[in-house]
Amino acid sequence: xxxxxxxxxxxxxxxxxxxxxxxxxxxxxxxxxxxxxxxxxxxxxxxxxxxxxxxxxxxxxxxxxxxxxxxxxxxxxxxxxxxxxxxxxxxxxxxxxxxxxxxxxxxxxxxxxxxxxxxxxxxxxxx
Numbered sequence: 001x002x003x004x005x006x007x008x009x010x011x012x013x014x015x016x017x018x019x020x021x022x023x024x025x026x027x028x029x030x031x032x033x034x035x036x037x038x039x040x041x042x043x044x045x046x047x048x049x050x051x052x053x054x055x056x057x058x059x060x061x062x063x064x065x066x067x068x069x070x071x072x073x074x075x076x077x078x079x080x081x082x083x084x085x086x087x088x089x090x091x092x093x094x095x096x097x098x099x100x101x102x103x104x105x106x107x108x109x110x111x112x113x114x115x116x117x118x119x120x121x122x123x124x125x126x127x
Contacts, residue, residue, distance in 0.1 A: 038074040045084035
């Protein structure tokens with residue numbers, strides 16, 4: 001038996017990446033199939049119904065954003081169409097960045113510009 005060749009760092013990285021992808025796909029297939037059996041094929045946000053080939057546009061969203069949290073009853077999942085799923089993740093990322101910046105409420109997010117601030121006084125002056 002010939003001696004094993006040492007693997008390069010790139011080769012090791014490729015193997016790790018391939019294994020991670022296989023694991024993710026295995027996990028997704030499992031919880032996606034379960035979610036499609038449990039829930040009606042309707043987007044939980046926009047209410048659009050999915051059938052046949054269109055079913056591939058329906059995704060499983062983890063409510064707590066933890067893809068490892070897959071309870072058998074599906075309590076951490078909801079089915080969302082790809083558009084609503086993208087919006088949900090964008091909203092989550094925006095909220096997360098605001099929290100990291102230390103912004104507590106909506107008033108702090110506002111620019112402070114109030115285009116109609118003096119309008120009531122101006123209208124009173126004209127009368």
